[in-house]
Amino acid sequence: MDATHHAHLVLQRLPRAGASARARLVEHFGSAQRVLEQSAPDLAPWLEAEAREALADYQDHLSRSALGEQVQRDRDWLAQHPDVQLLALEEDAYPPLLKEIRRAPPLLYVRGDLTALSLPQLAVVGSRNPSTGGRDNARQFSAFLAARGFAITSGLALGVDGFAHAGALDAEGVTLGVMGTGIDRVYPARHRRLADQMLAQGGALISEFPLGLGPQASHFPQRNRIISGLCGGTLVVEAALKSGSLITARFALQQNREVFAIPGSIHNPLARGCHRLIREGATLVETARDIVEQLGGYLGYQGELFADESAASELPGLNDEERAVVKALGYDPQDLDSLAQHSNLDVGTLSAHLVGLQLKGVVSETASGFVRVASGSG
Template structure:
């Protein structure tokens, strides 16, 4: 099994989310070694089928798609900085669109004609200046933003909620194909054949916010999905902009409220560029260990003989949460050694990790 196939299996495994995927690779150094470790705990983890993942890779390659894995050089650097960065991304189109100088334009699906015009004109301006325009391929503002970038013969990225082979909404099928064919890029976490469902869209929104240096909101109702993207942008430390709208239009209440809370007022591309930072020069925070030998031995079980470090840590733990820093002081172990022991305990279901970097017996 290749390391690439193993990474896809690990990403598709039950019980392995974005944060746990990152921790597994940091702990074991490769997906193959991580799967070997997980296989010792079938009651808690079920690795994805090697055959199913091989078929997914072959089908994606057949349609011209690619896989981008967290921790590898071609993974988008801005996305890699996120604490919940997707373990794997599937793409179709030109990867030059993943240049970090990008701005997202998002907004209401039932947008007004004026709102669509603003989004299209803004995307046209930004794309003409070499800025990549990102949006979510939805009706209304998203579609207008993609069209504006294409009209300027610029680059645009469509973050979609389903598989690369599913056009959603159906009326955007031609636009989706046009993006992939004319220098843009389609990007998703979902395997081929995945039909978009309501639960997929918040995950799609984090891709939009994660790829962009700034997010522009054009029309958003209160408690709308667009505001989820705006909140994610703030959580990720990205610049947030909003286009003002009429107080009489409920579609502008969410965007107007963002301005009241401190978002940059945006009417044109100059307003965006005034606050848009340069792309981060630092490499991604996540660096996996060097790949092991071709046929690595499974990591050994954590030793628990009397007097061992693991036994000492276990003796100090209880069902009452304790911070990892406090535990390190009590057992006098280095932080990396302690975290390795705790991670093995967590794999075995003995320890649970709690908010605030605390641990307790399960």
Template structure:
């Protein structure tokens, strides 16, 4: 069992780790070679230019000789951040007992991990749930329902705190943990832990920190949400987990990168199929064609991972009908309709609209060629483009 807290690093060791890991121009491979050659970050940064050049190469030596970052300021900021909440803020190094052993199996484990929240969540088995930032209503419902059921079964749900599927997965996992007293959720982010990105998830992030959640980052405090950070954090999401479930994803999607990284680590890949008319289902369909396991219920995943379902809890068979705020650029009724055929009653339950208003709006969309009326009283969104 992993410890619930990490021992505080001595000041000289913390200062050396920060310099070795966060010197611009000193890549992780060179930093790892320096650590292997000198045995500790203190010895590595004290070795001097000649040794740096011989072991790490010219670029690494130059990065340490003329640092492009104020390391004393970073040290002071990091120390103050850790000391402000020592029970929930931690800095994990490769040799720390709390460092997740699963990450040691990937090709490029982070040398440092900043952690905030419940550190014990690194111990139980975990499953990544990822997907589109532009998810459909049904996709959000599926992510939330699967995460809740799997969390209540004892799995820790790992995702990236992004809009869409990630946020729904974290939310569902918290609900499952609150209901069952087990499980929980981990967010791996692409910024420093002194900021929340996207800002819309500020409340969700604090629910995690204050409850059954943990937020991880390999990026130093103050790090901005740069585009190149997110593919790097995806390897941590995949590496922490027994498998990765993709709920919805376009063909060109970061979620497919996470799935590929999971497969390369020898972990399971699961995908939920969707409508052939939904562009956010095409990534899942590609994964299934390439060998990912098609899942229809959360129990499909539990059986594959040989874990028992929660006692007395039915697995989600399909997306529950729930209200969600539509995207501003799309007709709210189309957002609620999704891409699969739906009855008028089901659509009324999902939107909460009166029947007369709903029928009038459906007729307008039908005349515009955006909705089709099918036999059996069903309505379906028409494919466009």
């Protein structure tokens, strides 16, 4: 381990010294190593007394200090896990877009392929309890975008995050997970297999938190600035008005990145956050192609590869009666009786068509009734 990484590990283990304080120190003194050379009085404007005392003890006793012993444990763990690498803010390999944000994380732990961080990335975020349509959109939009060259970046959380990662994997694309825990912890635990699949397919897991740190509520808004900071744009699939996804979107706006939002039913509370973002200037998107067209320069993707599809191909593989059922269904849930009235079909005939449409993946049955599954893919 080089001196730069060691210095950052020391600073990271200082008590009561968060990422913002450490970023200010590195910015002011030029490097983590230079920070360690400063006397405790010189650091008074940036560090609280407890942190200054711990650093002074380290400067006097090095590996025999409490701070030195903890850093040695971190180094031992890293030596035993060569798949985890450190990236310091001063290094050329540090993601350039992330380096641009205010108070960029001074130190990143990266498990997986470092080159994944240099790919053009799009953040896909949303509710942890999405609707059926939200799940489908997250997965299908992500698959489409991953197939066109975007790495899909999200937070490895339940809900939209997990479906976004899965969609990228469906398309044999690359996906990155930014964690709200130490790199040695996967949260939630049920996503361990998903995390393994992401790594096996050339992706990466990223954390700015110390080893061994478990999930805490304050970590996730902090994590969100990294999600948006790594990416040229952020897509919000579904979000309530009070949502961590809106925090990510606002970080993206502050970082001068593009924000996209998928509109939804006015009756869906999970659409209200997206609608607010659209009113505030986010780009309304109906298909994943809308995003590729807007971020074409960022991606370096040639637009002529997208052949325009006619409106008639919107529902391929359906007969005329099935198309009529889908048209009558619209975009809000309907029960069987309401749909029979709107489609002018008897209940028996309608039921048979609905079974066929569910098998074709066009319609889904939920507790609220039958709903149309958005294609999402373009």
